[in-house]
Amino acid sequence: MRILETQGLTRAYGGVVAVNNVDFTVEKDLITGLIGPNGAGKTTLFNNITGLDMPTSGKVIFNGKEITGTPAHRICRMGIARTFQNIRLFKELSVLENVMLGCHFKVGDPKRRLASALKSYVRLSSEEEELYQRAHKWLGFFKMESLENELAKNLPYGHQRYLEIARALATEPQVIFLDEPAAGMNPQETESLMSTIKRIRDLGVTVVLIEHDMKLVMNICDNITVLNYGGKIAEGTPSQIKSDPLVIEAYLGKDDEDE
Amino acid sequence: MWSFFLLIMIYTGIYSLMAMGQNVITGYAGMLSLCQAGFFAVGSYATAILCVKCGWSFWATLPVAALLSAFLGLLIGLPTLRLKGDYLAIATLGFGEIVRNVINNWDKLTNGPMGIQRIPMVKLFGYTFSPYRKGIFLILVWVIVLACYFLVTRLAKSRMGRALEAIREDEIAADSMGINVTLYKVAAFVIGAALAGIAGSLQAVFMLSVSPGTYVFMVSIMVLCMVVLGGMGNFFAVIVGAFIIQFISYFPQLVGLSSVIPPQFKQILFGLILVLMMIYRPQGMLGRSMRSYDKLQGISKPGLLAKLRKKGDAR
Numbered sequence A: 001m002r003i004l005e006t007q008g009l010t011r012a013y014g015g016v017v018a019v020n021n022v023d024f025t026v027e028k029d030l031i032t033g034l035i036g037p038n039g040a041g042k043t044t045l046f047n048n049i050t051g052l053d054m055p056t057s058g059k060v061i062f063n064g065k066e067i068t069g070t071p072a073h074r075i076c077r078m079g080i081a082r083t084f085q086n087i088r089l090f091k092e093l094s095v096l097e098n099v100m101l102g103c104h105f106k107v108g109d110p111k112r113r114l115a116s117a118l119k120s121y122v123r124l125s126s127e128e129e130e131l132y133q134r135a136h137k138w139l140g141f142f143k144m145e146s147l148e149n150e151l152a153k154n155l156p157y158g159h160q161r162y163l164e165i166a167r168a169l170a171t172e173p174q175v176i177f178l179d180e181p182a183a184g185m186n187p188q189e190t191e192s193l194m195s196t197i198k199r200i201r202d203l204g205v206t207v208v209l210i211e212h213d214m215k216l217v218m219n220i221c222d223n224i225t226v227l228n229y230g231g232k233i234a235e236g237t238p239s240q241i242k243s244d245p246l247v248i249e250a251y252l253g254k255d256d257e258d259e
Numbered sequence B: 001m002w003s004f005f006l007l008i009m010i011y012t013g014i015y016s017l018m019a020m021g022q023n024v025i026t027g028y029a030g031m032l033s034l035c036q037a038g039f040f041a042v043g044s045y046a047t048a049i050l051c052v053k054c055g056w057s058f059w060a061t062l063p064v065a066a067l068l069s070a071f072l073g074l075l076i077g078l079p080t081l082r083l084k085g086d087y088l089a090i091a092t093l094g095f096g097e098i099v100r101n102v103i104n105n106w107d108k109l110t111n112g113p114m115g116i117q118r119i120p121m122v123k124l125f126g127y128t129f130s131p132y133r134k135g136i137f138l139i140l141v142w143v144i145v146l147a148c149y150f151l152v153t154r155l156a157k158s159r160m161g162r163a164l165e166a167i168r169e170d171e172i173a174a175d176s177m178g179i180n181v182t183l184y185k186v187a188a189f190v191i192g193a194a195l196a197g198i199a200g201s202l203q204a205v206f207m208l209s210v211s212p213g214t215y216v217f218m219v220s221i222m223v224l225c226m227v228v229l230g231g232m233g234n235f236f237a238v239i240v241g242a243f244i245i246q247f248i249s250y251f252p253q254l255v256g257l258s259s260v261i262p263p264q265f266k267q268i269l270f271g272l273i274l275v276l277m278m279i280y281r282p283q284g285m286l287g288r289s290m291r292s293y294d295k296l297q298g299i300s301k302p303g304l305l306a307k308l309r310k311k312g313d314a315r
Helices: A042-049 A072-078 A095-107 A113-122 A124-141 A157-169 A187-202 A214-220 A238-242 A245-252 B002-028 B036-054 B058-080 B085-105 B134-157 B159-169 B171-176 B181-207 B217-230 B235-254 B265-280 B294-300 B303-314
Strands: A002-013 A016-027 A031-035 A057-062 A080-082 A175-179 A206-210 A223-228 A231-236 B122-124 B127-129
Touching: A002 A042, A002 A206, A016 A031, A016 A042, A016 A206, A016 A223, A016 A231, A031 A042, A031 A187, A031 A214, A042 A175, A042 A206, A072 A080, A072 A095, A072 B171, A080 A157, A095 A124, A095 A157, A095 B159, A113 A124, A113 B159, A124 A157, A124 B134, A124 B159, A157 A175, A157 A187, A187 A206, A187 A214, A214 A238, A223 A238, A223 A245, A231 A238, A231 A245, B002 B036, B002 B134, B002 B159, B002 B181, B002 B217, B002 B235, B036 B058, B036 B085, B036 B181, B036 B217, B058 B085, B058 B122, B058 B181, B085 B217, B127 B134, B134 B159, B134 B181, B134 B235, B159 B171, B159 B181, B171 B181, B217 B235, B217 B265, B235 B265
Parallel strands: A031 A206, A031 A223, A080 A175, A175 A206
Antiparallel strands: A002 A016, A002 A057, A223 A231, B122 B127
């Protein structure tokens, strides 16, 4: 079942077409990989889907409903969470508070903003307790409870990546977009990240990831889409992608040029 | 001397209110706003005009002053939301000056540069809070300051305070976490402006007259100084900052050196304080106040955690 798709999505910055007429589909409960050389438009595609950027043309459809151009915070509330390529944590806040902020809107009522704000104000302790418990649960998922009171900026790099994922999961999304989760990790860390991503999928969260680490991508992705120069050049299972001549050309260059 | 100290304490109270407002905008939401003087003026003139021309009592004008300032906060907040850092500072600086110029030139309503005199004294149950009896007036000011302090610190502790801090730390990430950045930023402006409006109202009944010369740009800078000196994101610290800044600016009079040290001296000193603090102690004297979750961590560790694990498994 398709949970999310883009139809003819194009994003041009003046004359530069970063994403060109891309049809990208995400199947529910699977792990979808998005790969391509640097500058291929992968992150731009993510930004356009998650509402941080507005497509020039084309549609984004989530659960059969068009969500093109919806502001990021509303897209998040609909059930699409994300992490960032260059980690974007709330650095001066504690690990716990970072995850609590992921749960932030879970205790409010978007229909009655003023009423729920007043409720937060008057019933401060009970609401804080609920937020704390939710956050604590997600930190437990990553075995990071002992780091709760650390400032986010003081965490080691690998933990910062996990914290960002924990924060995104705390919004209880249907789909989570991970932008290069393995960047800067050593082989052992990548190994444990792979099992973590599988555990996330087992929670019933559909995973979409951008990654350059081919071992990770080929091992855990069910579907892979390849972008190059903003356009989609291939789509399929890992074994199909591995033998696709266009993909090989994009990554290694044409054969005859070397001769 | 004692009466001079009381005067400093009264001004500390009035400026504390403005500094707390500035702290919501700058310390929590991370927006560099320079128009507290504008909101201060709106609050003062609201009280002055309603008291003198409409014969309202101070207590009726106080909420009107706060609401009117808050409304102006909304007006300035909405268009300037897209601006960041220096650009926001310039836009808000302009707004503060616009307010002062309007007051200066709207003769019919504000009496122009002459200002409004003979504002009636504050009365409560037949008792008059005369600004000439500073001890009593001090109590009035500080009761209001403490009430506002209670309200804003509670706000800061709630999830709304946390959301404001998230916006300060990383706007894009906050947006992607389902936090309505626009709404919170406007709310911060509205709260900050309302507090300055209350301060303005008190200023009017303390001076018993208002004139445009009181609400100059320097006031905004003083308030910013208080927040930076005390510590951004810490409401108690900005009150301490307010006291120190007030003490410094009245120091020449206090020691009887006002003929030797020109009044411009304090402007040099404020600039110096801002620069030195930014270089050597950017977090301010007391630093940011951290929320404590010890209580929550205590209750949830043994029993509840197990329950939560079960819930997690059920998912």
